[in-house]
Amino acid sequence: MLNRAISSYSAMFPKEYTELRVQENRSNGVALLNGDVVSNGRSAASGVSARIFKDGQWGFASNPNISDDAVESVIRSSTDNVRFLNKRDTSRCGIMLPETFINFEKDFTSTKQKNSQKHWIDFLKSLDDYIVSKFPKITSRTVVIRSLDMEKSLLTATGSTSYSMTPRAHLMINLSADKDGQPVELMEAHGGLGQLEDNFDNPQFYFPMIDEQVEHLLNKVDGVYAEAGEKEVILDAELAGILAHEAIGHTTEADLVMGGSVAGDYMGQKVASSLVSLIDFANNVNDITCPVPVYVDDEGTKSEDVTIIENGVLKNFMHNKDSARHFESTPTGNARAFAFSDEPLIRMRNTAIMPGNDKLEEMIASVEDGYYLMKPGNGQADSTSEFMFAVNQGYEIKNGKLGKALMDTTISGVAFDMLKTVDMVSDDMTWVSSGMCGKKQPMPVGMGGPAIRCKVNIGGR
Amino acid sequence: MNSQDAVEYIIETLKKRGAEKVQCSVMDSEKKELNIDAGEMSLFRTTFNSGVGFTIYKDNCKGSTSINKLDKDSIDGAIEDVIELADSSEPDEAYDIADYQAPKSFSTGNSVANMDSMYDRLSEFSDHTKSTYPKVILEQAIIDFTYRKGIFANSNGVQFGLEKGMYNFSPMFTSKDGVKTSSFNYTGFSAKDLHKPLKDYGSIDRLLKESEEQVVSHQVPGKFNGQIIVTPDCLDDFVSTVMDFVTDIPLISGRSVYKDKLNESIADSRFTMHSKPRSDELQSNYFITGDGYESQDCTLIENGILKTFLLGIYGANKTGLSRSVNDGGAHIVDSGNVAFNDLVKSMKKGVILSRFSGGNPSDNGDFSGVAKNSYYVENGEVKFPISETMISGNICSMMNNIVDISKERINFGDCIYPWIQFDGLTIS
Numbered sequence: 001m002l003n004r005a006i007s008s009y010s011a012m013f014p015k016e017y018t019e020l021r022v023q024e025n026r027s028n029g030v031a032l033l034n035g036d037v038v039s040n041g042r043s044a045a046s047g048v049s050a051r052i053f054k055d056g057q058w059g060f061a062s063n064p065n066i067s068d069d070a071v072e073s074v075i076r077s078s079t080d081n082v083r084f085l086n087k088r089d090t091s092r093c094g095i096m097l098p099e100t101f102i103n104f105e106k107d108f109t110s111t112k113q114k115n116s117q118k119h120w121i122d123f124l125k126s127l128d129d130y131i132v133s134k135f136p137k138i139t140s141r142t143v144v145i146r147s148l149d150m151e152k153s154l155l156t157a158t159g160s161t162s163y164s165m166t167p168r169a170h171l172m173i174n175l176s177a178d179k180d181g182q183p184v185e186l187m188e189a190h191g192g193l194g195q196l197e198d199n200f201d202n203p204q205f206y207f208p209m210i211d212e213q214v215e216h217l218l219n220k221v222d223g224v225y226a227e228a229g230e231k232e233v234i235l236d237a238e239l240a241g242i243l244a245h246e247a248i249g250h251t252t253e254a255d256l257v258m259g260g261s262v263a264g265d266y267m268g269q270k271v272a273s274s275l276v277s278l279i280d281f282a283n284n285v286n287d288i289t290c291p292v293p294v295y296v297d298d299e300g301t302k303s304e305d306v307t308i309i310e311n312g313v314l315k316n317f318m319h320n321k322d323s324a325r326h327f328e329s330t331p332t333g334n335a336r337a338f339a340f341s342d343e344p345l346i347r348m349r350n351t352a353i354m355p356g357n358d359k360l361e362e363m364i365a366s367v368e369d370g371y372y373l374m375k376p377g378n379g380q381a382d383s384t385s386e387f388m389f390a391v392n393q394g395y396e397i398k399n400g401k402l403g404k405a406l407m408d409t410t411i412s413g414v415a416f417d418m419l420k421t422v423d424m425v426s427d428d429m430t431w432v433s434s435g436m437c438g439k440k441q442p443m444p445v446g447m448g449g450p451a452i453r454c455k456v457n458i459g460g461r
Numbered sequence: 462m463n464s465q466d467a468v469e470y471i472i473e474t475l476k477k478r479g480a481e482k483v484q485c486s487v488m489d490s491e492k493k494e495l496n497i498d499a500g501e502m503s504l505f506r507t508t509f510n511s512g513v514g515f516t517i518y519k520d521n522c523k524g525s526t527s528i529n530k531l532d533k534d535s536i537d538g539a540i541e542d543v544i545e546l547a548d549s550s551e552p553d554e555a556y557d558i559a560d561y562q563a564p565k566s567f568s569t570g571n572s573v574a575n576m577d578s579m580y581d582r583l584s585e586f587s588d589h590t591k592s593t594y595p596k597v598i599l600e601q602a603i604i605d606f607t608y609r610k611g612i613f614a615n616s617n618g619v620q621f622g623l624e625k626g627m628y629n630f631s632p633m634f635t636s637k638d639g640v641k642t643s644s645f646n647y648t649g650f651s652a653k654d655l656h657k658p659l660k661d662y663g664s665i666d667r668l669l670k671e672s673e674e675q676v677v678s679h680q681v682p683g684k685f686n687g688q689i690i691v692t693p694d695c696l697d698d699f700v701s702t703v704m705d706f707v708t709d710i711p712l713i714s715g716r717s718v719y720k721d722k723l724n725e726s727i728a729d730s731r732f733t734m735h736s737k738p739r740s741d742e743l744q745s746n747y748f749i750t751g752d753g754y755e756s757q758d759c760t761l762i763e764n765g766i767l768k769t770f771l772l773g774i775y776g777a778n779k780t781g782l783s784r785s786v787n788d789g790g791a792h793i794v795d796s797g798n799v800a801f802n803d804l805v806k807s808m809k810k811g812v813i814l815s816r817f818s819g820g821n822p823s824d825n826g827d828f829s830g831v832a833k834n835s836y837y838v839e840n841g842e843v844k845f846p847i848s849e850t851m852i853s854g855n856i857c858s859m860m861n862n863i864v865d866i867s868k869e870r871i872n873f874g875d876c877i878y879p880w881i882q883f884d885g886l887t888i889s
Binding site: 033034036037038039040041042043044045046047049056057058059060061062063064065077078081082084085088089092116117118121125139140142176179182183184185228229255256258259260261262265341343377378380382383384386388389390391407408409410412413414440457459 | 498523530584603642715833
């Protein structure tokens, strides 16, 4: 547990705008490969950092020790660093940041009794034993459980203070079966906000989900390659979520807009069908906590929801203090740092397309010749909003009915064009949060959405 | 504690607590980093860190932990933690640590950053980009100097000292001409010093020039089966995937498509790739494997023949195969005999693939993804930069369908790659 009370260090701050952060990240993980424990470890990394802004430039320093001496050291070093830059470049002299003020604490530490590592190994073995006993066609199994706790205390020169402990925990099951002597695999992730004890209890709870995963995998073994080219598709919630994050979200992070993203040219313009609204939620939707809740960002700004697209029109970018100054806007609380030694960057929190009024079954029934795409693999996007997502689970749709399963494929498109083809949006919403977003630093993020009907390019043969 | 005291204390304490085998590393690091964001010098970052990591095998049960503190209380806490982990686990006789090797120290690069040189080189690069390529926006350009010093040791008496100081540079950029926007692109290099302008390392200047050309792009004319020339910047995506197939997990699980291919052909006979973590050809070296053996150079694929799997101790014991002499990477692909321009001239219809935004390949080698920062070629002529173009194929088939390999290569500091022309891809 970190010391939440770091306010007394404000006496050490120089006259320039200063942030001081004390942080610890703790992780735990176990992996079974075909029943053998191949990974069983914990890690913890903590320390203190200071960041100082003067004349449009930042100095930053961090130290793994958490002590009065270390605090003094990082403040001195970050001061030296910003002075080094200021001395050589005076072109941004006089630039000031917008000021924010908030005091807030949020602790998601589990109230349940902490389980031993043996408990979690036994938990995984129960799942593995179930797979072995029930599914002889499964040729390889990887079962992984892992958790990450991020605990932070922040103090800024404008008087903001915050403390947060934000954990997440996930269970990953990756199964393989043979197709003509070659492996076909399918991975499923479970879990989200909370520590292991909050997310996982009785292994039997997951047996029906394993049954469903195996059914999809065996369908995939008998699957077909998608036909390459532009197709009408139903993107299920997880793919709509990754689309919201990768293809739209990144292009509307204000630092990437300053770096040349096409979104900079589209503000106030129609960039999607009127059915599409897209929001980066700070911490809750209709009073339900999001998978990665952020209440105060790492610059001491209250985190606010950012409506990026409203009824098809591009409305807002996500900001930190410096980009808000640049765009004459307001900081939105999107500045987040992964480790104690990282500086805050503009990052998404929980990015989602909002639900519509259609039923998924009716959407599938409406497609004459296309695909129902269910599970994403990795995804990437571009400053042009051109995106690529791997699709690891999907089915043909022929005359409104699901057909054969698909082998692994990839979809692509230009998001600001593709979103104009959205003509149906389902009335439900699903969040996923097992992945890490990569942008200089890794970062836990939530992605969510309904199913959408649209046209995309699909890779295949 | 200092590093030496910490290593000795950890190993001795854990042996007294019943661990039969212990391996431990203690590493201190200092990083100096300058950042350009959206074309402006924005951040100077200094980070200090310590890394203490150890793995034990107790009654053939494994536990691992890592912390970033060197004080006795923190280390004692981590020792209790790792014993609980091992006591909780399941035995596996395949676990082991490296055999005894004579103590040795390894060192490369400087121990102190030249901050003036770092600033001046980065500033010079920014000025060059603005003046020579006015359409280019440096989204982010990061130069850092990272110095690491520490010890790796184990309970078999292995004791290696490590000291490494290296500059790393990674620019990311997009070009804009009015509302016309290119795909972003990026590259990078590692070097022991900064004796020449940053634009002259690796492929940086060529990629900046190409970025400006790419503000106007077109789709390829329909779907076709054709060839691709994979550039040195993009080749790592493909050859590293091939080598990932022969690492511990795919081979232990039996999922690897190459599980029965040791000393058999998996690529065209003109393809040879080495892994040389100790080579003077590369600026960035590594000296010991993750398991604690002194790393050695080796040939991974020789004239198309797979010469080694990349197995650690556990993977080797689990499969009954040989441990590899390094952890892979540090790739050096032998050059061919054809000039890059002649590769292009020989291509009837295809794509010069400079960046590949693709899904992780399936276990069977199938892949598909989008060609980025790439060019359409027809009848031996580069026609135009492309967008919204997908490339699909199978990596295993692709390695057997090499048309030719360029005689030019790019040295990125941690790998050396030529241009390679492949046949049999679906382009749409």
